[in-house]
Amino acid sequence: MSWKIKRRLRAQLERERGYFSFPAGTRRNFALVYPNSYFVGMSNLGFHIIYELLNRRSDTACERFFLPSEEEQREYEHTGTPLLSMENQLPLHRFPLIGFAVSFEMDYFHLLRILQLGKVKLLASERGEQDPIVLAGGPCSTFNPEPLSLFVDVFIIGEGEVVMPPLMDAYDATVQAGLSREAILKAMSKVAGVYVPSLYAHDYDAAGRLSGIRAKDGAPQRVERQWVRNLDDFPAHTVVVTEDTEFNLYLIETARGCGRHCRFCMAGYCFRQPRNRSLAVLEREVQAAKKYQKRIGLMGAAISDYPEIDALCRDILKENLGMSVASFRADSVTAELVASLARSGLRTITLAPEAGSVRMRKVINKGIEEEHLLRTVDLALQAGIHQFRLYLMIGLPYEEEEDIEAIVAMTLRLQEHIRQKKERAQITLSINPFIPKPFTPFQWLPMASEKRVKDALKTVRKGLAAHKNIRIIAESPKSAYVQGVLARGDRRTAHALYRAFLSGGAKAFKRAMKEYGLSFEDFLCAEHTEAALFPWDTLDMGFSKQYLYRELQKAAELQYTKPCFSGCKRCGVCDTMEEG
Numbered sequence: 001m002s003w004k005i006k007r008r009l010r011a012q013l014e015r016e017r018g019y020f021s022f023p024a025g026t027r028r029n030f031a032l033v034y035p036n037s038y039f040v041g042m043s044n045l046g047f048h049i050i051y052e053l054l055n056r057r058s059d060t061a062c063e064r065f066f067l068p069s070e071e072e073q074r075e076y077e078h079t080g081t082p083l084l085s086m087e088n089q090l091p092l093h094r095f096p097l098i099g100f101a102v103s104f105e106m107d108y109f110h111l112l113r114i115l116q117l118g119k120v121k122l123l124a125s126e127r128g129e130q131d132p133i134v135l136a137g138g139p140c141s142t143f144n145p146e147p148l149s150l151f152v153d154v155f156i157i158g159e160g161e162v163v164m165p166p167l168m169d170a171y172d173a174t175v176q177a178g179l180s181r182e183a184i185l186k187a188m189s190k191v192a193g194v195y196v197p198s199l200y201a202h203d204y205d206a207a208g209r210l211s212g213i214r215a216k217d218g219a220p221q222r223v224e225r226q227w228v229r230n231l232d233d234f235p236a237h238t239v240v241v242t243e244d245t246e247f248n249l250y251l252i253e254t255a256r257g258c259g260r261h262c263r264f265c266m267a268g269y270c271f272r273q274p275r276n277r278s279l280a281v282l283e284r285e286v287q288a289a290k291k292y293q294k295r296i297g298l299m300g301a302a303i304s305d306y307p308e309i310d311a312l313c314r315d316i317l318k319e320n321l322g323m324s325v326a327s328f329r330a331d332s333v334t335a336e337l338v339a340s341l342a343r344s345g346l347r348t349i350t351l352a353p354e355a356g357s358v359r360m361r362k363v364i365n366k367g368i369e370e371e372h373l374l375r376t377v378d379l380a381l382q383a384g385i386h387q388f389r390l391y392l393m394i395g396l397p398y399e400e401e402e403d404i405e406a407i408v409a410m411t412l413r414l415q416e417h418i419r420q421k422k423e424r425a426q427i428t429l430s431i432n433p434f435i436p437k438p439f440t441p442f443q444w445l446p447m448a449s450e451k452r453v454k455d456a457l458k459t460v461r462k463g464l465a466a467h468k469n470i471r472i473i474a475e476s477p478k479s480a481y482v483q484g485v486l487a488r489g490d491r492r493t494a495h496a497l498y499r500a501f502l503s504g505g506a507k508a509f510k511r512a513m514k515e516y517g518l519s520f521e522d523f524l525c526a527e528h529t530e531a532a533l534f535p536w537d538t539l540d541m542g543f544s545k546q547y548l549y550r551e552l553q554k555a556a557e558l559q560y561t562k563p564c565f566s567g568c569k570r571c572g573v574c575d576t577m578e579e580g
Helices: 003-014 045-055 070-079 105-117 139-143 160-176 181-189 266-270 279-292 309-318 335-343 358-363 370-382 401-420 450-464 477-488 491-503 506-515 520-524 545-556
Strands: 028-034 060-066 097-101 133-137 154-156 200-204 210-215 250-253 296-299 323-325 348-354 387-394 426-433 470-474
Touching: 003 070, 028 045, 045 060, 045 097, 045 160, 045 250, 070 105, 097 105, 105 139, 105 477, 105 491, 133 139, 133 160, 133 181, 139 154, 139 266, 154 160, 160 181, 250 279, 279 309, 309 323, 309 335, 323 335, 335 370, 348 358, 348 370, 358 401, 370 401, 387 401, 387 450, 401 426, 401 450, 426 450, 426 477, 450 470, 450 477, 477 491, 477 506, 477 520, 491 506
Parallel strands: 028 060, 028 097, 097 133, 133 154, 250 296, 296 323, 348 387, 387 426, 426 470
Antiparallel strands: 200 210
């Protein structure tokens, strides 16, 4: 056991405020793991929410684990020390329940590394009666758990506030009854929103296509996503306060879900119904944050869509606290919101037109027009903000060369608009290759080829090369292709992931796929029929595939879908849906 590692963890703990710690042996231990660094993990609000939820139970002691730095990993391996928890420096393999919060596909490799460092068997099938049960929740688990199905015993489908309490109760009952590991997993599968992959068989035809998914041993044929109906019942805020985070903010969630119907957005479909917290609850959250004297980070799909955003801004500034936002939409941003951000020291406004042409924004149902961008730029300049970041995608469905050139033209018009105001500004384009994600209308369509993505990036770079005040940041197409396979993959990709991890990580993934007779093209370049069976079809997000397919047809026809509204009955998620 390395005392150097223990001292480092204790020193980190001493810089925190708000963590939970209980005497050894007084509660059942639960390991909550973020498969990335402490710096990144402690910036994740969902991680804070589950940490507090579990520790507020009278029977659970939840302790945190993170991916150590490369130097720290070498120290663990050199000394033979198993990965240790933050709170009490306990080994990971000693926890009966290990829960991963997984937000990003590229963290799948980190998940395996953490299990390896923690001396936990990587393959779920090899774990015995004395081994931990490994759980996973978060966006990736909710959308497509199959690429992790070899390693994770239990997946949480939906929002943890609803699923975790009954799941923990079910686990307690089975342990007290002295049931076997197999019986415990079967009991867990009866809890709404719980998916146990070992209780489902996936069949393939002679061509290697998924042809059937069979539930076994009484498991439900479909697992329904669970979600919080009234957010006021579950205030969401930073729990453990530390300076060592990506944003160094006190986070408060204003809303959850989005009803804008952007057709590329997995979160927009899978976090429905859109829900707002009441202003009164948020004001109490702001009061609770005062003692920390940190900037407030407002979290939500689109902060500017919050109906009382101006009042909330005034409340935060009245308490002499600064503020920041996760994101806002150019068509709903207010002058008071922008002014409040400027007063709080914000130097960059982020906008997400996603596409350069009007036609492509119709395809993806973005609803943002250039006039909205120009108005937001004007508000920012008036408030003294002179840096702008634009999020854009290339390789979108039905995209043509003219749509790529439109990115250049739109950016130059934006620059000229700023120049006419006799202002100087820095414009940064953040460009990502589009990935057709599960549970979106585009799940039937292929991802653009790597050559097309590279050619599109070349067009944008060449068109803007002469303009020093315009900067371009682009995600690597190779990395995007790995992410795409992990997002859309089936159980066979789990085997490739395992092989790649043992062979060196993400760089070995493509080679590992070939060793299993698979290719990236199998998952990313095929166009599917309406009746196609997807690996994630065991999961029920509350709406039908037919609804998504109608949205795909509307995209091809450039038809607009208006945002969610009270009494809407289009997708079927809302409790207010009427038959008909």
